[in-house]
Amino acid sequence: MAYTELNLELSDEHMALKENVHKFAMEVLRPASLELDQMSPEEVIAEGSIYWDCMKKMYENGYHAVLIPDEYGGLGLDPLGIHIVFEELSYGSVGFTISLGVSCFSAFYASLIAEEDLINDFILPFVNCRDASVMSCWAITEPEHGSDILMPFTPFFNSPGITQQIRAEKKGNKWIINGQKAAWVSNGPIATQASLFVGIDKSQGMAGGGICLVDLTQPGVSRGKPLDKMGQRELPQGEIFFDDAECMEEHMIIDPDSYEMFTDITLATANACMGAFFTGVSQAAYDLAIDYCRERVQGGKLLCEHATVQRMLFDMFTKIETSRAYSRAALQYNMSISPPATQYSIAAKVYCTQAAFEVTSTALQLFGGNGLTKEYPIEKLFRDARAGMIEDGSNESLALAAANLLLRREE
Numbered sequence: 001m002a003y004t005e006l007n008l009e010l011s012d013e014h015m016a017l018k019e020n021v022h023k024f025a026m027e028v029l030r031p032a033s034l035e036l037d038q039m040s041p042e043e044v045i046a047e048g049s050i051y052w053d054c055m056k057k058m059y060e061n062g063y064h065a066v067l068i069p070d071e072y073g074g075l076g077l078d079p080l081g082i083h084i085v086f087e088e089l090s091y092g093s094v095g096f097t098i099s100l101g102v103s104c105f106s107a108f109y110a111s112l113i114a115e116e117d118l119i120n121d122f123i124l125p126f127v128n129c130r131d132a133s134v135m136s137c138w139a140i141t142e143p144e145h146g147s148d149i150l151m152p153f154t155p156f157f158n159s160p161g162i163t164q165q166i167r168a169e170k171k172g173n174k175w176i177i178n179g180q181k182a183a184w185v186s187n188g189p190i191a192t193q194a195s196l197f198v199g200i201d202k203s204q205g206m207a208g209g210g211i212c213l214v215d216l217t218q219p220g221v222s223r224g225k226p227l228d229k230m231g232q233r234e235l236p237q238g239e240i241f242f243d244d245a246e247c248m249e250e251h252m253i254i255d256p257d258s259y260e261m262f263t264d265i266t267l268a269t270a271n272a273c274m275g276a277f278f279t280g281v282s283q284a285a286y287d288l289a290i291d292y293c294r295e296r297v298q299g300g301k302l303l304c305e306h307a308t309v310q311r312m313l314f315d316m317f318t319k320i321e322t323s324r325a326y327s328r329a330a331l332q333y334n335m336s337i338s339p340p341a342t343q344y345s346i347a348a349k350v351y352c353t354q355a356a357f358e359v360t361s362t363a364l365q366l367f368g369g370n371g372l373t374k375e376y377p378i379e380k381l382f383r384d385a386r387a388g389m390i391e392d393g394s395n396e397s398l399a400l401a402a403a404n405l406l407l408r409r410e411e
Contacts, residue, residue, distance in 0.1 A: 006325070029089065029092035032053070033096060034377060038374075059131060063075075064103055073123075090276070091283055095233065096234050097280070098186055099186060102187050107127065112265075140197040142164065142182050146394070147396075162206055163208070166198050170249075175248075176244055176246060181242075187235075188237055192216055213253060223241070231382075264340070271345040274348075274352065275327030281384060282320045285363040286313075312366060327348045349398065356385040357386055
């Protein structure tokens with residue numbers, strides 16, 4: 001956390017928040033993430049795993065309620081405070097941070113609707129939880145639908161020939177759900193509830209969907225094995241299957257009339273947070289690299305005394321500072337207005353994840369052969385960063401979605 005804070009209006013509370021979260025991330029999350037990186041996916045989520053110890057500690061600190069307003073017992077942070085928490089947690093472990101962020105999705109969605117039954121059924125139990133026994137997942141990706149399901153207001157989104165694979169059918173006062181969510185559902189193997197994106201009206205294509213808050217502990221819900229991945233191995237991901245699972249009528253919080261708009265809000269929020277996450281990854285890689293370059297001797301002098309190395313460090317520094325400035329601006333703006341200017345959140349996500357990949361790659365290069373070994377954390381940071389350009393929408397597909405929004409707003 002050696003960077004200079006350019007926001008001169010940052011409050012004492014913001015500074016204290018940053019220092020406390022950073023300390024927690026380095027003392028708790030970083031070492032645990034390195035340990036979990038060596039385990040099988042099954043071992044990561046097993047009872048007694050250090051994964052659960054860390055999640056419980058984050059819940060005890062109230063970090064799980066970072067997106068929940070204080071009127072419901074959440075942290076009630078302003079957008080800048082939210083960015084600070086997510087960036088600093090990600091400095092220690094982006095996998096843990098994504099798992100934590102996704103865990104609050106059902107309560108977060110419920111807080112946007114704020115009906116009494118949703119407050120009692122989802123918000124309060126989650127906020128009051130201190131042992132990570134209440135966890136959510138954002139169940140949207142499907143075997144045949146990934147980034148395309150996150151492209152509202154594009155021409156194909158309303159095409160009847162392209163619809164969600166998972167279906168919800170109304171029967172009496174309940175919705176009956178059938179189908180499968182793909183292996184990339186974050187927290188899929190462990191979540192107790194889901195913010196589930198479903199298809200309702202095929203005639204409207206993707207736009208004919210709905211969002212329901214579903215109990216994943218009920219009969220009719222099963223899971224695939226946790227995904228064995230290249231990076232972010234402390235983030236459990238896996239398939240979820242629905243076979244005549246039920247959802248109460250009042251828990252279908254979004255119907256086809258508002259689905260496209262709400263998907264846009266979701267995309268704006270999630271992508272803005274991704275910018276914060278991967279700014280933290282970039283900063284972590286840079287700090288490791290500059291410390292290493294101040295200690296490692298090559299060619300008769302310290303690495304940091306070589307002009308080529310100095311230029312590489314400067315390029316990394318520039319990418320990190322622009323990532324922080326842009327991701328903060330996008331998150332602050334889009335969490336303060338409605339409807340959001342989603343193109344800015346997308347641009348922040350695309351820019352910051354690309355920057356994180358480039359910064360971690362450069363950092364690994366500066367470590368030389370040592371960077372390829374698991375003796376140094378930079379090898380893991382590089383793998384973690386690579387996932388960012390695909391998760392929450394591939395950068396290529398998101399860029400097209402943002403371009404479509406830009407063209408629509410120019411008409």
